[in-house]
Amino acid sequence: MDRIYRRQRVIYDLTRRHYLLGRDRLIADLAPGSGTVLEVGCGTGRNLVAAARRHPAARFYGFDVSPAMLETATAALARAGLGGRVEIAQADATAVAAGALFGRPGFDRVFISYVLSMIPDWRAALERAAEALAPGGRLLVVDFGPQDGLPRAFGRGLFAWLALFHVHPIGDLPVALGDLAARHGLALDCRSLHRGYAVYAVLERPGA
Template sequence: MDNPTGSSQSSQAGKTGEAAALMDQVYRHQRHFYDLTRKYYLLGRDRLIDRLDPPAGGSVLELGCGTGRNLIAAARRHPEAQFFGLDISAEMLETARANIARAGLSSRIRLASADATDFDAEALFGRATFDRVFFSYALSMIPPWQAALTAGLKALAPGGTLSLVDFGQQDRLPRWFKALLFAWLTKFHVSPRADTAEVVNGLASRHGATAATGTLYRGYAVWAELQRGKD
């Protein structure tokens, strides 16, 4: 007798494996100088970190944590919180662990390998929900990015906030700049999402949450904050 559940799980595992292999290929060498170059154009990350404002003793999860740069900055900015990060790339996680250890923050930051669109936080970290969940320039690299947003909301504790920042549509910048930027991003499998605000607002409406969205730097970046109601 056929087992559709087993087939579905196998298919998901296959897709996760393919995505992990692609990200490892893209960042196997880049991870060594990633933070030195990205600081010039991943704009709005520190604004997001400043606005996290987790409660004392609270928990913060980054989905698509990459080299650990944001987690380190957030842990320093919010010293009373505990931080967690997951990424699909083993190469990136290797760099993240080294960076976190070098920063002396291994006791406050825990990492795990997982797919941001389908993960079991309880199994990974021993907790099902977090006071803050955030994406920093990660959704544009996740093909099923709406599934990742839904998974992030699922991992959000009542009263918690999900935050994101990513590439915008460059709508108030010169057309030549947008064309060059988007062509360059394509080389790294990065696809800015034109409907981020619409998707976030729809997600909030369906789940009884509230949302705020906007752009930064003349449309260079898009940001959003989605707050879950207190059950």
């Protein structure tokens, strides 16, 4: 990840804002109150800054596998004056025990925004994210969809372009989310955004 994004991280947020559709909706839907929020694959810190500003009573946590991205995130949080409310660390989404990483029993909200399609073992990342949920907690996911409602040439072109950055949209993501929900006893609301451009899902663990 450092090899891919060491240079790109400088312009990452400027270029991605035009096509990572649904992530601001996800941030608005977090509604954590005064609870705890974990971002899986926090990258440059852009989402954490936006979420912490929108939900000022909550406490935020994030991790990323890339030290270079975490350098950028640390600087972004400092500029926003959020260092006291947001804690970040280096970890692998496929192997991390996020509660132990941050010394918490679980999180009220966990979110993954356009990260699964960058992780070869994305199923393991989903498992670890579900395990990090506290009772009554919600896991929110947004990522590229199958583009099935859009012109075929658009989808082929998008997938070819994304592959240059080692991003591979997951065609069976809704099915995998359904399996995850069944195995962990989670309620699932999964929908398509923008004619299949993105998949947006909310999984909720029953309360204690």
